[in-house]
Amino acid sequence: MATPSKSAPRVVIVGAGFGGLNAARSLARDKVQITIVDRKNHHTFQPLLYQVATAALSPGEIAEPIRSVFRSNSNVITLLEEVQGFDLDQRLVHTGEQDIPYDYLVVAAGATHAYFGHDEWKLFAPGLKTIEDALEIRRRVLLTFELAERQTVMGVSDEPLNFVVVGAGPTGVELAGTLAEITRHVLVHEFRNIDPSRARIILLEGGPRVLPAYPDDLSRSAEEQLRRLGVEVRTSTMVTSIEAGAVRIGETRIVAPVILWAAGVAASALGKALGVPVDRAGRVLVNADLSIPGHPEVFVVGDLAALKDENGKMVPGVAPVAIQEGKFVAKTIRRDLARKPRENFHYWDKGSLATIGRAAAIAQFGKIHISGFIAWLSWLFVHIFFLIGFQNRLLVFIQWAWSYFTYERGARLITGDTTLPGWSGMKPMSPGVSKPDDDKVPAGTAR
Amino acid sequence: MATPSKSAPRVVIVGAGFGGLNAARSLARDKVQITIVDRKNHHTFQPLLYQVATAALSPGEIAEPIRSVFRSNSNVITLLEEVQGFDLDQRLVHTGEQDIPYDYLVVAAGATHAYFGHDEWKLFAPGLKTIEDALEIRRRVLLTFELAERQTVMGVSDEPLNFVVVGAGPTGVELAGTLAEITRHVLVHEFRNIDPSRARIILLEGGPRVLPAYPDDLSRSAEEQLRRLGVEVRTSTMVTSIEAGAVRIGETRIVAPVILWAAGVAASALGKALGVPVDRAGRVLVNADLSIPGHPEVFVVGDLAALKDENGKMVPGVAPVAIQEGKFVAKTIRRDLARKPRENFHYWDKGSLATIGRAAAIAQFGKIHISGFIAWLSWLFVHIFFLIGFQNRLLVFIQWAWSYFTYERGARLITGDTTLPGWSGMKPMSPGVSKPDDDKVPAGTAR
Numbered sequence: 030m031a032t033p034s035k036s037a038p039r040v041v042i043v044g045a046g047f048g049g050l051n052a053a054r055s056l057a058r059d060k061v062q063i064t065i066v067d068r069k070n071h072h073t074f075q076p077l078l079y080q081v082a083t084a085a086l087s088p089g090e091i092a093e094p095i096r097s098v099f100r101s102n103s104n105v106i107t108l109l110e111e112v113q114g115f116d117l118d119q120r121l122v123h124t125g126e127q128d129i130p131y132d133y134l135v136v137a138a139g140a141t142h143a144y145f146g147h148d149e150w151k152l153f154a155p156g157l158k159t160i161e162d163a164l165e166i167r168r169r170v171l172l173t174f175e176l177a178e179r180q181t182v183m184g185v186s187d188e189p190l191n192f193v194v195v196g197a198g199p200t201g202v203e204l205a206g207t208l209a210e211i212t213r214h215v216l217v218h219e220f221r222n223i224d225p226s227r228a229r230i231i232l233l234e235g236g237p238r239v240l241p242a243y244p245d246d247l248s249r250s251a252e253e254q255l256r257r258l259g260v261e262v263r264t265s266t267m268v269t270s271i272e273a274g275a276v277r278i279g280e281t282r283i284v285a286p287v288i289l290w291a292a293g294v295a296a297s298a299l300g301k302a303l304g305v306p307v308d309r310a311g312r313v314l315v316n317a318d319l320s321i322p323g324h325p326e327v328f329v330v331g332d333l334a335a336l337k338d339e340n341g342k343m344v345p346g347v348a349p350v351a352i353q354e355g356k357f358v359a360k361t362i363r364r365d366l367a368r369k370p371r372e373n374f375h376y377w378d379k380g381s382l383a384t385i386g387r388a389a390a391i392a393q394f395g396k397i398h399i400s401g402f403i404a405w406l407s408w409l410f411v412h413i414f415f416l417i418g419f420q421n422r423l424l425v426f427i428q429w430a431w432s433y434f435t436y437e438r439g440a441r442l443i444t445g446d447t448t449l450p451g452w453s454g455m456k457p458m459s460p461g462v463s464k465p466d467d468d469k470v471p472a473g474t475a476r
Numbered sequence: 477m478a479t480p481s482k483s484a485p486r487v488v489i490v491g492a493g494f495g496g497l498n499a500a501r502s503l504a505r506d507k508v509q510i511t512i513v514d515r516k517n518h519h520t521f522q523p524l525l526y527q528v529a530t531a532a533l534s535p536g537e538i539a540e541p542i543r544s545v546f547r548s549n550s551n552v553i554t555l556l557e558e559v560q561g562f563d564l565d566q567r568l569v570h571t572g573e574q575d576i577p578y579d580y581l582v583v584a585a586g587a588t589h590a591y592f593g594h595d596e597w598k599l600f601a602p603g604l605k606t607i608e609d610a611l612e613i614r615r616r617v618l619l620t621f622e623l624a625e626r627q628t629v630m631g632v633s634d635e636p637l638n639f640v641v642v643g644a645g646p647t648g649v650e651l652a653g654t655l656a657e658i659t660r661h662v663l664v665h666e667f668r669n670i671d672p673s674r675a676r677i678i679l680l681e682g683g684p685r686v687l688p689a690y691p692d693d694l695s696r697s698a699e700e701q702l703r704r705l706g707v708e709v710r711t712s713t714m715v716t717s718i719e720a721g722a723v724r725i726g727e728t729r730i731v732a733p734v735i736l737w738a739a740g741v742a743a744s745a746l747g748k749a750l751g752v753p754v755d756r757a758g759r760v761l762v763n764a765d766l767s768i769p770g771h772p773e774v775f776v777v778g779d780l781a782a783l784k785d786e787n788g789k790m791v792p793g794v795a796p797v798a799i800q801e802g803k804f805v806a807k808t809i810r811r812d813l814a815r816k817p818r819e820n821f822h823y824w825d826k827g828s829l830a831t832i833g834r835a836a837a838i839a840q841f842g843k844i845h846i847s848g849f850i851a852w853l854s855w856l857f858v859h860i861f862f863l864i865g866f867q868n869r870l871l872v873f874i875q876w877a878w879s880y881f882t883y884e885r886g887a888r889l890i891t892g893d894t895t896l897p898g899w900s901g902m903k904p905m906s907p908g909v910s911k912p913d914d915d916k917v918p919a920g921t922a923r
Contacts, residue, residue, distance in 0.1 A: 070622055070890040087534035089887030096666045097888065106668045108629065109622040109894065127630045160891055175517055175556040182555060183574045219543045221553045420878050420886060424871060431867050439867055440536030441544065443517040444607055447556065 037062045037104070040362065041122050041131035043112050043299065045072045045095045047348045048331030049137030051355030057102040059363055064129060066122065068111040070094055073160055074416055076348060077425070079200060081163035083207040084171065084441040085432055088160045090424045093417045112138070114302045117324055133326050133362050136299060136313075137355065140332035140346060143295035143310075150271040153450055154288040157200055164444070166289060170208065171443050173286040174216060174225055176452055181222040188452065190228035191285035193276050195268050196292030197234035198242070199383045202251060204289055205232040206386030209258040214387070214436040226259075231283065233276070234264045235292070240383055240391070242345060247391040250400040254389040268292075274451025286449055294346070296333050303327070308335045317373035319358055325371075328361070330354035336374070344376050348415075353377065382408045387433070484509045484551070487809065488569050488578035490559050490746065492519045492542045494795045495778030496584030498802030504549040506810055511576060513569065515558040517541055520607055521863055523795060524872070526647060528610035530654040531618065531888040532879055535607045537871050540864045559585070561749045564771055580773050580809050583746060583760075584802065587779035587793060590742035590757075597718040600897055601735040604647055611891070613736060617655065618890050620733040621663060621672055623899055628669040635899065637675035638732035640723050642715050643739030644681035645689070646830045649698060651736055652679040653833030656705040661834070661883040673706075678730065680723070681711045682739070687830055687838070689792060694838040697847040701836040715739075721898020733896055741793065743780050750774070755782045764820035766805055772818075775808070777801035783821070791823050795862075800824065829855045834880070 038061050042049045045067040053063055071092040080086040099105035114123045115136075121128040142156035155165050170192070177190055190212075194205045209230045216225035232239070232255065238248040239255065239262060252262050270277040275284050296311035305321045306314045312335035315321060319328045319336070331351035336344045344350050357374045364371060380394035382404065390405035392398070399407070409429065416422050428439045485508050489496045492514040500510055518539040527533040546552035561570045562583075568575040589603035602612050617639070624637055637659075641652045656677045663672035679686070679702065685695040686702065686709060699709050717724040722731050743758035752768045753761045759782035762768060766775045766783070778798035783791045791797050804821045811818060827841035829851065837852035839845070846854070856876065863869050875886045 068894070070618065070888070087536040087887070088889055088891065089534040092889055094666075094888045097884070100666050103668065106629065107666075108626055109619075109890070110626055126626070160889065164891070171517065172556075178553075179555050179557055179573070182553065219541075219547050219554075221550065420874070420882075420884070423874060424886075427867070427870060427874070435867075437544070437867070439871070440534070441517070441541045442535055442539055442607065443556070444535065444611070447515070 038132040038362075038366065039064065039130060040133040040135065041066065041129055042135045042137060043067075043122065044137035044139055044297075044331070045069075045107075046075070046137060046139045046331055046351060048139075048333075048351035048355040049135060050095070050098065051352045052135050052137065052328075052330065052359045053099065053105060053355075055356045055359030056362060057099060057105055059359075059366070061104065061133075061362070061366075063099075063102075063105045064108060064131075065095055065099075065105065066108045066110050066112055066124065066129065067095055068109065069159070070096070070109050071160070072098065072417065074421075075158070076412055077416070078157050078160070078163045079203040079207060081160065081440070082157055082166035082170070082204065083211060084167050084438040085207070086425060086428055087440045088164065090421050090428070091416070092160055093421065098417065112299060114299075115304075115327075117304065117327060120326070131326075134328070135355075135358055136303065136327070136329045136333060137331045137351070138297035138299040138333050140294040140296050142290060143293035144290065145293055147271070150290070153273050154195060154271050154276075154290040156290040157204070166204075166287075167440075168443055168445055169287045169449060170211075171441060172447060172449055173452075174220065174223065174228075175443070175447075176286070176449065177223045178220050188286060189284050190223070190225070191231060191283060191287075192228060193231045193233060193283055193285040193288045195233050195271075195276070195288065195290050197232050197236075197239035197262070197264070198291060199240065201232060201234070201289075201291030202239055202255065202383060202385055204291060205230050205260045206255055206258050206384070206389060209255075209260045210386045211438065213259055215438050230260045231285070232260050232262050233266045233268060233278070234262070235267045237265050239264065243381070243383065243391060243393060244398060247393060247398050247400065251383065251385055251391050254385045254391075254400065258386045258389060272451065274449070286452055294332070300329070300333050303329070310335075318361055318371045319354055319374050320361075328358045330358055336376075338376055347381065349379065349381075350376055382411060384408045485579040485809075485813065486511065486577060487580045487582065488513065488576055489582045489584060490514075490569065491584035491586055491744075491778070492516075492554075493522070493584060493586045493778055493798060495586075495780075495798035495802040496582060497542070497545065498799045499582050499584065499775075499777065499806045500546065500552060500802075502803045502806030503809060504546060504552055506806075506813070508551065508580075508809070508813075510546075510549075510552045511555060511578075512542055512546070512552065513555045513557050513559055513571065513576065514542055515556065516606070517543070517556050518607070519545065519864060521868075522605070523859055524863070525604050525607070525610045526650040526654060528607065528887070529604055529613035529617070529651065530658060531614050531885040532654070533872060533875055534887045535611065537868050537875070538863070539607055540868065545864065559746060561746075562751075564751065564774060567773070578773075580775070580812075582775045582777060582802075582805055583750065583780060584776075584778045584798070585744035585746040585780050587741040587743050589737060590740035591737065592740055594718070597737065600720050601642060601718050601723075601737040603737040604651070613651075613734075614887075615890055615892055616734045616896060617658075618888060619894060619896055620899075621667065621670065622890065622894075623733070623896065624670045625667050635733060636731050637670070637672070638678060638730060638734075639675060640678045640680060640730055640732040640735045642680050642718075642723070642735065642737050644679050644683075644686035644709070644711070645738060646687065648679060648681070648736075648738035649686055649702065649830060649832055651738060652677050652707045652709075653702055653705050653831070653836060656702075656707045657833045658885065660706055662885050677707045678732070679707050679709050680713045680715055680725070681709070682714045684712050686711065690828070690830065690838060690840060691845060694840060694845050694847065698830065698832055698838050701832045701838075701847065705833045705836060719898065721896070733899055741779070747776070747780050750776070757782075765808055765818045766801055766821050767808075775805045777805055783823075785823055794828065796826065796828075797823055829858060831855045 096107040212228040384390040392404035543554040659675040839851035
């Protein structure tokens with residue numbers, strides 16, 4: 030058992046994703062001094078990131094400033110800061126600037142994209158983990174249609190309007206389904222020279238089926254729903270390389286202005302930084318109470334933790350697990366301070382949902398498997414319910430209702446640069462055209 | 477009079493601000509072929525940009541994709557493209573990529589920031605004309621408090637929490653008033669180590685009074701309302717230089733992590749590119765029908781046009797003027813095509829409103845001058861009414877109602893880089909921490 034210092038014990042929480050945030054919320058009313066360290070100022074509701082990437086929602090609607098969540102908890106300090114490592118013996122968290130002492134440490138640093146050792150693919154095939162990622166994907170998707178329209182007006186030969194999504198887990202399926210929906214319903218009447226509905230959405234999956242974490246029948250249903258939305262699903266297909274504007278599958282080369290990466294995740298490098306055993310994905314092999322070997326005062330929760338359930342099956346890297354783990358660790362610290370014995374963590378699987386597109390989803394509640402509209406409605410309600418902040422819930426609800434009935438999208442902005450990597454057939458616009466600090470009006474000159 | 481070609485006359489509109497957008501909307505149901513060229517994909521509702529800069533609204537709520545506005549007008553082509561110049565004899569618009577022929581040309585390229593020949597100040601004191609500008613200002617404002625909190629936790633000597641706004645026209649007044657409101661009401665309970673309400677908001681104005689375009693009594697009222705909100709107003713104060721994190725006024729140096737530029741505008745360089753006389757600010761001296769000398773088929777509208785009213789007074793560079801000018805040009809083209817004689821443009825001044833902050837504004841309707849809450853309510857309703865898109869109106873209304881009653885702000889996200897130019901006393905966070913294509917989780921390593 031950890032020995033707390035005489036004053037209120039200091040709990041340092043690294044990362045304000047679902048795990049860290051819920052640990053902090055559960056502990057905020059206890060007599061502890063909490064410091065949350067995150068390199069973003071906001072908690073991101075990751076399950077809706079793909080809706081920002083596909084222009085349905087604005088970033089502000091799915092994110093909440095961390096310090097705003099803890100506005101009325103005077104014992105919670107929030108620091109915008111990057112953690113570099115730990116000194117477990119001295120009980121210190123190292124940042125670039127300072128050492129933060131702790132009595133309890135909760136590491137909830139999550140996971141990041143993994144490119145299977147090909148980090149050079151990242152520029153050509155962005156993944157989706159942060160608001161910035163989502164805005165970059167949105168920029169690329171919307172820009173592709175703008176550039177294609179411009180090119181066609183000019184009479185230059187067409188660039189194929191292909192969108193490739195690599196990986197058919199929940200994020201890949203959501204992205205592919207929503208892209209199909211946008212091209213077929215939202216953009217189709219707005220272009221005069223190209224036909225967005227002829228865009229091809231290609232979903233590549235290395236394994237034999239989409240949504241491999243779900244039972245067979247739901248996988249098949251998801252694939253069928255994807256095809257109905259217009260997505261080309263190619264399972265058992267391994268990407269061998271990615272370059273600017275093209276994907277290679279062995280000898281085949283698919284030209285695509287937009288390539289999105291939803292294939293692999295790796296645990297944060299902060300897992301290894303703890304100096305205890307990790308699994309192949311870099312996840313920390315935690316004890317049954319989510320502490321790490323030899324350090325009962327240090328916990329790892331969320332995607333960074335590797336934990337098996339009673340049946341020896343890995344607990345999945347999803348939001349409900351991180352939430353339950355965060356709350357469990359808070360309870361454990363509370364029991365420690367009350368000198369009660371610790372308990373083991375048990376994941377309570379309330380079911381899982383994956384959305385595919387308009388009125389298309391799958392759901393599993395124990396032995397009950399649902400597909401289509403009812404699953405989709407369940408998904409909508411669950412996600413509105415768990416979104417943080419009443420205002421966000423109201424805004425998201427309005428946006429969704431509006432989109433459903435009008436087929437419009439609320440946030441179709443291109444901000445930042447107006448070039449695409451690997452877009453051939455045309456020079457990029459002159460450099461600096463839309464840089465953040467640039468002016469509204471082109472500084473054009475007569476010939 | 478211009479001679480239209482045999483098929484539907486080709487109208488090319490450069491810029492989709494208030495002038496260009498309204499010209500296009502008025503003409504969209506006529507037998508003309510319209511091409512809108514803009515280097516953004518969206519129309520920006522500029523009067524609410526400061527609300528994005530101060531985290532009240534999300535970008536998507538005040539911007540609308542141009543092609544979405546013209547979704548049901550099949551005779552309107554939208555091109556994301558930067559105009560470089562014109563060939564008035566050949567009737568061509570030059571872009572980097574192509575020449576666009578026209579029968580009628582409407583140049584509505586607007587205005588940009590002017591730094592009085594000191595373009596090097598731009599990096600240290602961003603202006604507010606685009607969504608990107610607004611996001612950069614938001615980033616700097618929110619980041620300042622985060623860095624100050626971190627610095628104080630570390631025990632490093634405090635950086636003064638000064639915010640300097642240069643220029644007390646409508647934008648400067650709005651920014652200063654809203655910054656005061658945020659620091660006193662929104663952020664004050666969220667920081668544990670700094671007191672945001674002790675932040676100083678300093679509004680510098682070279683002229684003798686704020687809002688110089690308004691009558692004396694309203695200027696005085698605006699200044700009084702600013703002071704009540706906590707803004708330090710310094711009139712007859714000329715900035716002599718701006719450096720990273722500091723403003724100089726003669727011998728005085730004001731250290732300020734955030735400096736905002738609202739002092740000068742200059743017309744787009746596309747005005748000069750027309751090759752006709754311009755005034756000192758680069759605005760095109762248009763004829764009474766808004767055409768340019770020698771080219772009845774070429775019109776200039778909005779902030780790029782220099783026009784005097786019947787009393788010899790310059791028509792102001794505000795949205796209502798641009799809207800009326802755009803509509804007038806559409807009508808003129810319609811009359812041309814119907815072989816009716818042209819008329820002269822007359823600006824109908826319906827009054828003007830400037831907002832200052834929470835429940836603070838001024839309004840002038842002819843001889844009626846109003847200040848305070850009623851003026852502020854008028855401002856709210858006018859701006860919701862003119863916002864484009866029903867959905868935007870609803871969302872903005874909800875955000876405002878929410879903010880008014882809760883003192884919260886809906887879009888307090890820091891995205892992008894987490895350093896500030898000139899922020900002393902601390903090293904920046906390690907490079908690449910929050911770049912757009914970066915991962916969620918720090919790639920920290922143990923020592």
